[in-house]
Amino acid sequence: MLPHYFNHLFVTGTDIYIADVLIILTSLGIVGVLTYFKKWKWLWREWLTTVDHKKIGIMYIIAATAMFFRGGMDGLMMRTQLAVPNNHFLGAEHYDQVFTTHGTIMILFMAMPYLIGLINVAMPLQIGARDVAFPYLNAISFWTFFFGAMLFNLSFVIGGSPDAGWTSYAPLAGPTFDPGPGENYYLFGLNLAGIGTLASGINFLVTIIKMRAPGMKLMDMPMFTWSTLITSILIIFAFPVLTVALSLLTFDRLFGSHIFSMTHGGMPMMWVNLFWIWGHPEVYIVILPAFGILSEVISTFSGKKLFGYSAMVGSMVAIAFLSFTVWVHHFFTMGAGPAVNSFFGVSTMLIAIPTGVKVFNWIFTMYRGKIRFTTAMLWALAFIPTFVVGGMTGVMLAVAPADYQYHNSYFLIAHFHYTLIGGTVFGVFAGLYYWWPKMFGFKLNERLGRWNFWTFIISFNVTFLPMFLLGLMGMTRRMYTYPPGLGWSHLNMIETVGAFGQAIGMMFLAVNIVWSIKYGERDVTGDAWDGRALEWSTTSPAPEYNFAHVPVVYGRDAFWDMKYGKNREKYQVKAKPYRPIHMPNNSGRPFLMSLAFFISFWGFVFKWYLVGGLGLAAVFVFMYLRSFEYDTDHYISVEEIEHTEAAAGRL
Amino acid sequence: MTTHSDVNPSHGATLPSDPKAHHETFPWKHILGFVLSLVLTFAALGLVLSAALPLTAVIVSIVVLAVLQLLVQLLLFMHLTERHGPATHVLTLVFGFFVAFTIVAGSAWIMFTFHATVA
Amino acid sequence: MAYQLDAHHAPVDSSVPLEYATEDGSLKILGFWIFLAADVVLFSCLFATYIVLQHNTYGGPTAQQLFDVPGFVTETLLLLTSSFTCGLAIFEMHRNRLQPMIGWWIVTILLGMGFVGMEISEFAKYVGEGANITRSAFLSAFFILVGTHGTHVTIGIFWMLGLLVQLLRYGITAITARKAFVASLYWHFLDAVWIFIFTVVYLTGKVS
Ligand code: HEM
Ligand SMILES: [Cu+2]
Numbered sequence: 001m002l003p004h005y006f007n008h009l010f011v012t013g014t015d016i017y018i019a020d021v022l023i024i025l026t027s028l029g030i031v032g033v034l035t036y037f038k039k040w041k042w043l044w045r046e047w048l049t050t051v052d053h054k055k056i057g058i059m060y061i062i063a064a065t066a067m068f069f070r071g072g073m074d075g076l077m078m079r080t081q082l083a084v085p086n087n088h089f090l091g092a093e094h095y096d097q098v099f100t101t102h103g104t105i106m107i108l109f110m111a112m113p114y115l116i117g118l119i120n121v122a123m124p125l126q127i128g129a130r131d132v133a134f135p136y137l138n139a140i141s142f143w144t145f146f147f148g149a150m151l152f153n154l155s156f157v158i159g160g161s162p163d164a165g166w167t168s169y170a171p172l173a174g175p176t177f178d179p180g181p182g183e184n185y186y187l188f189g190l191n192l193a194g195i196g197t198l199a200s201g202i203n204f205l206v207t208i209i210k211m212r213a214p215g216m217k218l219m220d221m222p223m224f225t226w227s228t229l230i231t232s233i234l235i236i237f238a239f240p241v242l243t244v245a246l247s248l249l250t251f252d253r254l255f256g257s258h259i260f261s262m263t264h265g266g267m268p269m270m271w272v273n274l275f276w277i278w279g280h281p282e283v284y285i286v287i288l289p290a291f292g293i294l295s296e297v298i299s300t301f302s303g304k305k306l307f308g309y310s311a312m313v314g315s316m317v318a319i320a321f322l323s324f325t326v327w328v329h330h331f332f333t334m335g336a337g338p339a340v341n342s343f344f345g346v347s348t349m350l351i352a353i354p355t356g357v358k359v360f361n362w363i364f365t366m367y368r369g370k371i372r373f374t375t376a377m378l379w380a381l382a383f384i385p386t387f388v389v390g391g392m393t394g395v396m397l398a399v400a401p402a403d404y405q406y407h408n409s410y411f412l413i414a415h416f417h418y419t420l421i422g423g424t425v426f427g428v429f430a431g432l433y434y435w436w437p438k439m440f441g442f443k444l445n446e447r448l449g450r451w452n453f454w455t456f457i458i459s460f461n462v463t464f465l466p467m468f469l470l471g472l473m474g475m476t477r478r479m480y481t482y483p484p485g486l487g488w489s490h491l492n493m494i495e496t497v498g499a500f501g502q503a504i505g506m507m508f509l510a511v512n513i514v515w516s517i518k519y520g521e522r523d524v525t526g527d528a529w530d531g532r533a534l535e536w537s538t539t540s541p542a543p544e545y546n547f548a549h550v551p552v553v554y555g556r557d558a559f560w561d562m563k564y565g566k567n568r569e570k571y572q573v574k575a576k577p578y579r580p581i582h583m584p585n586n587s588g589r590p591f592l593m594s595l596a597f598f599i600s601f602w603g604f605v606f607k608w609y610l611v612g613g614l615g616l617a618a619v620f621v622f623m624y625l626r627s628f629e630y631d632t633d634h635y636i637s638v639e640e641i642e643h644t645e646a647a648a649g650r651l
Numbered sequence: 652m653t654t655h656s657d658v659n660p661s662h663g664a665t666l667p668s669d670p671k672a673h674h675e676t677f678p679w680k681h682i683l684g685f686v687l688s689l690v691l692t693f694a695a696l697g698l699v700l701s702a703a704l705p706l707t708a709v710i711v712s713i714v715v716l717a718v719l720q721l722l723v724q725l726l727l728f729m730h731l732t733e734r735h736g737p738a739t740h741v742l743t744l745v746f747g748f749f750v751a752f753t754i755v756a757g758s759a760w761i762m763f764t765f766h767a768t769v770a
Numbered sequence: 771m772a773y774q775l776d777a778h779h780a781p782v783d784s785s786v787p788l789e790y791a792t793e794d795g796s797l798k799i800l801g802f803w804i805f806l807a808a809d810v811v812l813f814s815c816l817f818a819t820y821i822v823l824q825h826n827t828y829g830g831p832t833a834q835q836l837f838d839v840p841g842f843v844t845e846t847l848l849l850l851t852s853s854f855t856c857g858l859a860i861f862e863m864h865r866n867r868l869q870p871m872i873g874w875w876i877v878t879i880l881l882g883m884g885f886v887g888m889e890i891s892e893f894a895k896y897v898g899e900g901a902n903i904t905r906s907a908f909l910s911a912f913f914i915l916v917g918t919h920g921t922h923v924t925i926g927i928f929w930m931l932g933l934l935v936q937l938l939r940y941g942i943t944a945i946t947a948r949k950a951f952v953a954s955l956y957w958h959f960l961d962a963v964w965i966f967i968f969t970v971v972y973l974t975g976k977v978s
Binding site: 744747 | 786787790796799800803804806807808810811813814815817818819821822839843846847850851853854856857858861865954955958959961962965966968969970973974976977978
C-alpha cells in the first residue's frame with residue numbers, strides 16, 4: 001500500500017500549485033511577523049497554553065473565520081463551475097472534492113466552532129462564573145478541534161481531498177470505490193474534532209449545572225445559556241454516534257471489515273442510518289445556540305424582557321427530545337416502507353411546532369418595544385423571515401411521498417441553506433456584532449456593518465431563492481455540469497452572481513474589523529449596549545477572573561434588574577474587601593497532546609501504523625503526565641485584583 | 652482547578668444523602684449486589700442452556716435479566732442514589748438510556764423492514 | 771457547611787464523602803457520570819450494528835458454532851467478581867483504611883487482566899479458525915463491539931495502575947479519593963456493558 005500512496009502524496013494540478021504557493025507564503029509570512037516582532041513567546045504564553053475560556057473562545061472564532069474563508073472559496077468555485085451550461089472550469093472529480101470539503105468544513109469547522117466560540121466567550125460570564133468547570137479540558141477541546149480541522153484541510157495538498165460528499169455515504173466512501181487517502185482524512189479529521197466537541201458538551205453542561213452565581217436558578221438564566229444547556233445535551237448524546245459511524249467506516253477502509261460493504265453481508269444503509277442519527281441532532285446543535293443569540297439580541301435592542309420565557313425553554317426541551325426521533329426523514333427514499341416513513345414524517349412535522357413557538361415569542365418580544373436598529377439587531381431581524389422559509393420548506397420535505405420528488409434536488413439545497421445561513425450564520429453575525437465589544441473592548445463600526453448586512457442578505461437571497469425553483473425543475477444536487485436547453489441556465493447564472501455578492505458582503509466585514517481595530521468606538525463602561533445579562537456588568541474585555549466579586553443574583557435579567565429593576569437596592573450592597581481568587585494554571589500539554597493526535601491520525605490516514613501507534617502512545621503519555629500533576633492552580637492576589645480593577649476604573 | 656468562586660455555591664443545596672452509610676463496617680450492600688449478579692447471570696444462562704422456553708420468550712427474559720443486573724450495578728455498586736446536589740447525573744443517565752433505546756430499537760425496526768421490503 | 775483549607779488550598783467540606791469534599795471533586799464526578807451516559811450511547815450504536823448484522827454470516831461460522839459456553843461464562847465471572855472487589859476497595863476507602871483498599875484495588879486489576887487475557891486468547895482462537903474480522907459482516911460487528919469493550923477494560927487497567935501509584939504515594943486524600951471513585955464508576959459501568967454483551971451477543975448467539 002505504501003508505495004502507491006507515496007506516488008500520490010502530493011496532489012498535482014494548477015489550482016493546487018497556486019494553493020501550495022499561497023499556503024507556503026502565508027505560513028512564511030506568519031513565521032516572519034512573529035519572529036520580527038519577537039512574538040513567539042507571547043503567542044505561546046498568552047494563547048497556545050491558555051485555559052481562559054474567553055481566549056479559547058476567541059481562538060475558536062478565529063479558526064472558524066479561516067474555515068469560513070476556505071469553505072467560501074469552495075462555494076465560489078462551485079458556483080463558477082455551474083454559472084453556465086457545459087462548463088469545464090472544474091472536472092467532475094474535482095467538483096466532487098470541492099462540494100465534499102465545502103459541506104464538511106461549513107458544518108463542522110465553521111458553524112460549530114463559531115457557536116462554541118461564542119458560548120465560550122459569553123456563557124460563563126452570563127452565569128457569573130470565573131471559568132468553565134474544566135478549563136484544562138476546554139483547552140483540549142479547542143486543540144483537538146483545531147488539529148482535526150487542520151488534518152482535514154491537509155488533504156487538499158497532501159494525498160487528495162475526500163470526494164464522497166459531507167455525508168460520505170457507503171458504499172461509495174468504502175475502500176472499493178474510493179481507495180485513496182482522501183476519505184481517510186475525512187474520517188480521522190472528523191473523529192479528532194469530535195473528541196473535542198464531546199468534551200465541550202460535557203464541560204458546558206457541568207458548568208451551567210454547578211457554577212451559576214449564587215441565587216441564579218435555572219429559570220433565571222439568560223436564554224443563550226439555556227440554549228447552551230440544551231445544545232450540550234444534544235452534543236453529549238449525538239456525537240458518540242458520529243464517533244461510532246466514523247470508526248466503523250475506518251475499520252472497513254483500513255482493516256477490511258465488512259460493516260458497510262456491498263459483499264460479505266455488509267449493509268451500506270446502516271451507515272446512512274447511523275450518520276443521520278447523529279446528523280439530525282447536529283442540525284439542531286448548530287441552530288439552538290443561534291436561537292439563543294437571537295433571544296439575547298432581540299430583547300436587548302427592544303429594551304424589553306423576553307416574551308414567553310418558559311415557553312422558550314419548554315420548546316427547546318421538546319426539540320431536544322424530538323431531534324432524536326426524526327432521523328429517517330433524510331432517507332425516506334431508501335424505501336423502508338410506509339410504516340417507518342409515516343412515523344418519521346409525523347415526528348418531523350412535530351418538531352416544527354416548538355420551532356414556531358420560538359418565532360412567535362421573538363415577535364412578541366419586539367411588540368411595543370423601543371427597537372434600536374443596530375447591526376446585531378438587523379441580523380436578528382433578517383433571521384426571522386429567512387429561517388421561517390427554511391423551516392416551512394423543511395415541513396414540505398417531511399411529507400414522505402412528496403420527498404421522493406424533492407430529495408437530493410436543489411430544493412433540498414435551498415432548504416438547508418435557508419436554515420444554516422439564514423439561521424446559524426445570521427445568528428453568528430448577530431452574536432459577533434453584539435459580543436465584539438465584550439471580547440475586544442471596542443465596537444465594530446455600524447455604518448460598515450450595515451453595508452456588510454445589506455450586501456450579504458440581498459446576495460444570499462439572490463443565490464438561494466432560485467434554487468427552490470431549480471429543484472422543482474429537476475436539477476439534482478452534486479451534478480458538476482448540465483446541458484443547455486433545460487431552462488436552468490439563467491437561474492444558475494443569477495445564483496452565481498449572488499454568490500459573489502455574498503463574498504463582497506464578507507469583504508465588508510473584513511474591512512470593518514480592520515477599520516474598527518484602529519478607529520472603532522472604545523467600550524469603557526463594559527456595558528456597550530445597555531444590556532440585560534451579567535456579561536455586561538464586568539469590564540470589556542473582562543479580566544482574567546471575570547468578576548472581582550462573584551455577583552449574587554435575585555432573578556431574571558440580573559444586570560437590568562441591578563440597573564433599573566425592583567431589586568435595585570438589594571444589589572447595592574456595600575463593597576466587600578477582595579479575596580484571593582483561585583484560578584487554573586496555563587498548560588502547554590493540551591496543545592502538544594492534540595499535536596500528537598494529529599501526527600498519529602495523519603499516520604493512520606496513510607496506513608503508516610508505526611507513526612500512528614507512536615503518536616497514540618505519546619497521547620497516552622501526556623494523559624499520564626496530567627494525572628500525576630498535582631500542582632494545577634494558583635491564586636490571584638488581592639493586590640493584583642486591586643491593580644486590575646483600578647486600571648479599569650472600577651475602584 | 653477547584654473552586655473558581657469565592658463564595659460557596661448555594662444553589663443546588665448540598666445534601667449528603669446518608670452520612671451514616673459511610674460508617675458501616677461490613678459491606679452488606681456489596682455482598683448483596685454480588686450475590687444478586689451471580690444469581691441473575693446463572694438464571695440467564697440456565698434459560699438459554701435448558702431451551703425450555705420458545706426463542707422469543709428466552710430472548711425477552713434474558714434481556715429483562717440483563718436490565719435487572721444493570722440496576723444492581725447502578726444502585727448497589729455505583730452509588731447512583733447518593734446525591735450531593737441536584738440529581739443531574741440521574742437525569743442525564745435516563746436521557747442516555749432513552750437515546751440508546753431509540754437507537755437500538757429504531758435501527759432494528761428500520762433496517763429489518765427495509766430488508767424485508769427490498770430483499 | 772464546614773469549609774477549611776487543605777494542602778492544595780481548596781476548601782474541603784467534611785460533611786460529605788471525601789470524593790465530593792472539594793468543589794472540584796464534585797464537578798469532576800458529575801462530569802464523569804455525563805461521560806458515562808455518552809458512552810452508553812456509544813455502545814448502543816455498536817449493539818445496534820451488531821443486532822442488524824448478526825445473521826449476515828456470508829457462509830462463514832455462525833454465532834452458534836463459534837461461541838464456547840465455559841469460555842464466555844468464565845470471562846463473565848471474572849468481570850463480575852472484579853466489579854465486586856472494586857466496590858470493596860471504595861468501601862474501604864470510605865472507612866479511610868488504605869491497606870485493605872489497596873489490596874482490593876490490586877485484586878481488581880488482576881481480575882481485569884485475567885479477563886483481557888481470556889478475551890485475547892478467545893479472539894486468537896477464532897482468528898486461527900479463519901473466523902477473522904474480514905470473514906463476514908457478522909464477525910466484523912462482533913469483533914468491533916466486543917473489542918471496543920475490551921479496549922475500554924484495557925484502558926481501565928492502565929488507569930487503575932496509575933492510581934495505584936498515586937494511592938501509595940499520597941494515601942487517601944480528597945484528590946486521590948475522587949480519582950479512585952471516578953475510576954470505580956468506570957469499572958462498574960464496563961461490567962454492566964459486559965452483561966449486555968453476554969446477553970445480546972453470547973447467550974442470544976447460542977439460542978438462535
Ligand atoms: C422546521 C424544522 C425542519 C424540518 C421539518 C426539516 C426537514 C428536513 C427534511 C425532511 C430534510 C431531508 C430532505 C431530503 O433529503 O429529501 C432536511 C434536510 C436538511 N436539513 Fe432540515 N428541517 C428543519 C430544520 C432544519 C434546520 C434548523 C437545519 C440546520 C440548521 C436543517 C438542516 C438541514 C440539512 C443540512 C439537510 C440536508 C442534509 C443533506 O442531505 O446534505 N434543517 N430537513
Ligand atoms: Cu433532519
